[in-house]
Every structure is written in C-alpha cells, then in structure tokens.
Amino acid sequence: MTTVRFHHISLSVGDLSTQEPWYGTAFGLTQVEERLELPEAGVRTVVLGDGQGLRVELVERRGSSPVSYPDPFAATAVQTYTHLALQVPDLDAAFTRLTGECGAGQISPPAPGATAGMRYAYVADPEGNLIELIETARD
Template structure:
C-alpha cells in the first residue's frame, strides 16, 4: 500500500487571470502557492489555495478547447476527471451565492444525495467546469 493524501486538482482553462479572480472571489483561493510560465510549451500555471486547505492548479494553454457538458452525467462519456466536488457548510447558501452573485451557471439545484444526511448540487464555473457542491449535517 502507498500512503497518500490529496494535494490538488488541476483545471485546464482558457483565461488564467479570469479564472484566478473568479475562484478567489467564489472560494477564497487567494494564496498563490506556485506560479510557472513555460513559454516554449505555451503554458502558464498557478496553484491557488485557501485557509481551509483547498488547492487548485489552473493551467492555461492557448487553443485549448472547452469540454461542454449539459449535465453531470454527460461528463462521464469521456474517460477523465468529470468534476471537482467541494463540501460546503450550507449548500443552499453556497448554491445561491455562486449562481446569483458569482456568475456560476446552475446545472442541478440542491437535492437529496444517496447518503441519508447528504444533499448535493452542481454548478459550472464561467468556463463550464463542473463543480459539485456537497452539504451534509456533518462537517
């Protein structure tokens, strides 16, 4: 067995600056842990984190194309990571803030999950990346 813990997730984005600003406002990802530019590869990256330990890397490569999904299940048609799941303290508040104030597109409204005390919802960030919001009665 290899002992491991989660480090970060990486999202390919079209506009690094815009996504950096959006995730900073939406989730408090304002601390820059790493920033790297590889001009020979045409790639710019930044790893951002927040005080609760969430870490996300954003990678910008000109000419990349977005993955467009109309719902969380169509995302599973391609064998890759399909969404970023985030536990939030209040699902209804988070969903409302992200969709009304931050400009996230609602994908599925808050509803019951499989686990008895779990509820979930999906939103898409400004570039269409799926985010699953999970709320439970447990922290």
C-alpha cells in the same frame, strides 16, 4: 503501504486571467502557492489555495480546446475526471451565492443525495467546468 493524501486538482482553462480571480472570489482560493510560465510551451499556471488544504491548479495553454458538459451524467461519456466536488457547510447559501453574486451557471439545484443526510447541487464556472457542492448531515 505508502500513505497518500490529496494535494490538488489541476484544471485546464481557456483564460487564466478570468478564472484565477473567479476561483478566488467563489471559493476563497486567494493564496498563490505557485505560479509558473513556460512561454516555449505556451503554458501559464497558478496553484491557488485557501490556507486550509484546498488547492486548485489552473493551467492555461495557448490553443487548447474547451470541453464542457450540460450535466454530470453527460460528463461520464468520456473517461476522465468529470467534476470538482467541494463540501460546503450550507448548501442553499453556497448555491445562491455562487449562482448569484459569483455568476456560476446553474446546472442542478440543491437536492437530496443517495447517502442519508447528504445533499448536493451542481454549478459551472465561467468556462462551463462542473463543480459539485456537497452538504453532509450536521453532527
């Protein structure tokens, strides 16, 4: 069996110039690991990292169409990736900071999860992409 590890997630965005600094501020993704421009394809990309293994690739393609969903259940109506899930040490603080200081959309407030000791909430980035925040029981 081949050993695999998660490397990054790629997100198609409408405005790279807006989304790049938002993800930097919101999640500490301030390290530019790769930047690529393909003018003939109308594509610009950047891979942002936090230096600890979290990487998000933002891809802007001229003429792309936005798709957003009002909640995570509606997102499952299409067979594709539905949201980015990030573990945070303090769910309430992260939710308050993201929806206040960072301007994330409030999708669902902090609530108990299905697993004992787990809590979750959903926010949306400036373009409506869903982000789940997860807090697990402290050891």
